[in-house]
Amino acid sequence: MTRRTTIDDVARLADVHKATVSRALNPRTEHQIGRETVERVRAAADKLGYIPNAMARGLRTANSMTIGVILPDLTNPLFPPMVRGIEDYLEPRGYTALLANTDDNEAAETAAIGSLLARRVDGLIVASGHSDFAALAEARDAGVHAVLLNRDAGGVRFPLVGGDDANGIREAMAHLTDLGHREIVHIAGPERLSTSVTRREAFEAACAARPDVIGRIVEVPSLTIASGFEAMTAILGAGGKRPTAIVAGNDLIALGVLRSLRAHGLSCPDDASVVGFNDMLFAEDFTPPLTTVRVPTLQMGREAARLLLDIIQSGEQPTADVRLPVSLVVRGSTAPVRP
Amino acid sequence: MTRRTTIDDVARLADVHKATVSRALNPRTEHQIGRETVERVRAAADKLGYIPNAMARGLRTANSMTIGVILPDLTNPLFPPMVRGIEDYLEPRGYTALLANTDDNEAAETAAIGSLLARRVDGLIVASGHSDFAALAEARDAGVHAVLLNRDAGGVRFPLVGGDDANGIREAMAHLTDLGHREIVHIAGPERLSTSVTRREAFEAACAARPDVIGRIVEVPSLTIASGFEAMTAILGAGGKRPTAIVAGNDLIALGVLRSLRAHGLSCPDDASVVGFNDMLFAEDFTPPLTTVRVPTLQMGREAARLLLDIIQSGEQPTADVRLPVSLVVRGSTAPVRP
C-alpha cells in the first residue's frame, strides 16, 4: 500500500499552511478562509485524491464518528432491518456503525464491549439487552452514551427504543377471542428478555380481563424455531384438552409451532390457530402465511440512532423511552374456532 | 464522557516508562520485558481499566485493524450469513468489519468507498460486485487490498471467493430432466452480475447437451421477489405451451414465481416445478418447501476474510479464485412431470 496523500501534500501543492487546508476543507470552518484560497485548496485536494485520515482526526478531536451496535446474531432475521435502519440514519451524518455479535454469550459480550471501547465509539446501540448484561456496566463507567434497542437491560439504565409490545399482544388476543378461541396457550420466551416479560404480562392481563378465556403459559429457553417446535410437540403430547390457539413469543417460535403441527399431521389453522410476533421477513410466505404482530424494526433502528446522536450532541439523557406503534397483520394462520 | 485512561496513566502507576507499558501489554513484544515488570504493568492497567486507544495505535502503525465490507443490502437474506462468516473470522484476530450498503446505486458505492478509505481500512471485501463498479478503481489506486465475495466485478481484477454456480445449475437441470421435465424456463438475473451470467451459461450448456430439452431464458432486471413474480406472470400470460419447470436465478425470484403461480390458481409442483438458488433462510418453510441449490454463504464469508487477511499479511496476490462446492437440496417444489 503506497503512502497515502496527507494534508501536508495538499498544503504544499496549494502553497498554504496545512492548518489552512484543514479549515478550507471542513464545512464548519470553511467560511474563515478566503474564497479564492478555498478554491485553490479544493483543486489541490481533488488533484491528489486527498481523503482525510479519520483516525488522525479522531485522535485529535476525541471522537471517532463511530457507533457500536451490539446484537445477538445478525443471522437472526429480526436484526438486519434494525441494523439497516441504524446505518441509514448514521451514514449521511458521517457516522459509521461497528457491529458486534454476542450469541447471547457473556464472554462474547465482554469481548464486544472491549473491542468497541478500544475503538472509542462515540456511542452504543444495544439490541441484545437482557437482565444480567454485566459488561454493559463497563461501558457506563467509561462514560459512553448508549441506547437500548428493542430489549431492555436489567442493571444498567439507558433509554430504550422499542415497539409497543403490550398492545401487540392485546390486539392478538382480541383477534383470537373474536374468532371464538377460549383455550389459548402463550409460548413465552425466557424471562431474561424484557420483551418476553412484557408480552407474557400482557397475555396474562388479557386473560384476566376475559374470565371465559382459559390462558396457559409455557416458557421456552430461547426464541428459536427449535424451541417452538419442542414446546408445541410437548403440548400436543400431553394429555388433556388441546388448545385451539397459540400466541407465540415471536415468529421463529411460531414457525416451530407450524412445523410441529405439520409433523403431527395437524393443520393450521383448522386444528389450531397460531399468532406470531415481529412480522419478520417471509412471515407471509410460510405454510400457512403467518398472522403476526408487525413491529417496525427498520424505523426502530432509525429512531435508536437518532436518539443516540441527539444524546451525544446535547450531552443530555432523555427523559422517557420511545415506544413505536405495532399492528396486527391477519393472514392465514388464524381462523374461527371449529365448532 | 470523562477523560479515558491513557498509557501514561498506567506508566505512572506502574512506575515505568510508557514505552515499557506498550511493550508489556503487547503480546508480540511482551517477552522483551522482565516478568516482574510485566506483572506490575498488567496490575496497573487492570486497576485503571486501561483500554488502548485503537485510533492512536492505528495512526502510529498505519493499519487500522479494520476491514470494509461492501454489500448491496443487509436486508437481503443472502448477505447476513456472509457477513457473519466474515465477522467470525475477523473478530478473534483483532479485526473489525465496517459495513456499507450500496443498494446497487453508484452514488452510494462511491460514498461507501470514500468513507471506508477515510477510515483507512486495511482491506475490502466486496459482495456487491458488478460489471461497472467504477468506484472500485479508486480503492485499487489507493493500494487497498480487496477480495470479491460471491459476485465478480468487471473492470477491476481482485481474487474472488464464490460458490460453484455452474455445477449448481448442472445438478438442478439433471434433477429436473430425471423427473421428466423437457420444457424448462430459466429466469435469469441481470447480466451485470457475474453470477447471473455463470448460471445462464450453465443453463444453456445443459440444454445444448440434451437436445430433447427445450430451454428458454427470460431475463429480469433484479434478483427480487417482484421480478420473479412479474416474470412468471408474463410467462403464464403469454400464449403457447406452458413450461413444466422453472429454474430461478435465485431464491427470491423463485419465491416470486411461487406467489405468481398461487395467484393464478396453479399449484407447485403439480402444475410446474420450481428450483431456486442459494438455499436462503426459510427456503424450507415456503409453500411448498423450495428445492434449491445450497450455497455455503457463511463459509464463503469466512474464506473471503481468510484470503484477505492472508493477502494483507503476505503482501502477495493469490493466484486463483476460490470456488466452494454447492449442493442441490431437493424439497417439495419439484416433482415428476405430469403425464
Place this chain on the structure above:
DNA sequence: TTGAAAGCGCTAACAC
C-alpha cells in the same frame, strides 16, 4: 484571512 506551534495516544528506532 492565514501561519506557527502544540499535542491527541500510541509504537518503533535507537540508545544505554
Place this chain on the structure above:
DNA sequence: GTGTTAGCGCTTTCAA
C-alpha cells in the same frame, strides 16, 4: 530489560 525521542496526520488555540 528499559528509557528517550520522534513522529504518525490531523485540528485548534494563539498570534499576527
